Amino acid sequence: MQPSIPRQSAHEHGIHRAENDARLSAELASVIGGARRRAVRDGDRQIDTAHLLHSLLESDPEARIAVGDGPQLARLLGYLVQRSIGYGLRWQSGVEDSGAVPVPADPSVKETAGFSPLAATAMEYACERAARHGGPARAADLLAAILVDRQARAVEVLGRAGIEPREVLARLDGVRGSDAAH
Secondary structure, eight states, rough: OOOSEEEEOHHHHTTGGGGGGGBBHHHHHHHHHHHHHHHHTTTOOBBBBHHEEEEHHHHHHHHHHOOOOOHHHHHHHHHHHGGGGGTGGGGSEEEEEEEEOOOOOOOOOOOTTBBBBHHHHHHHHHHHHHHHTTSOOHHHHHHHTTTTTTTTTHHHHHHTTTOOHHHHHHHHHHHHHHHOOO
């Protein structure tokens, strides 16, 4: 069975990939590319919020600061790494969709191709959050967006690592507030 996540260029598949979305900063486009590669490598059919979280933590120092450091971060990264060898195997048979947040209904929104419904919604929310602050979506916007739905896989992994999503959101809002002050 072939994964539904495109391996070739967007032009070869006729799909506008999220990495090419002008609403995203270069750093966030890189994060999404990393999540896409991780999903393909893990044999997952879609990029989910845990893929996004893992890529955020690998790529973005601001995301690591917001999550916190020390033993909790090490435990979180351990869970995310274990995903393909046991921890997340039960996820491979299902689609990440809690039903709590509506999936974008606009059929012209093609940049969410290859994402789970929750990850697609998080991408849209990150862009909306960034637009309210006058810029392209950054890694911090996506991190905040994936923490909104308590049933997201990323939130589940954070909880198992002993990290409270509300505290992460509060730290992100503090960072965003300090950015606005400058």
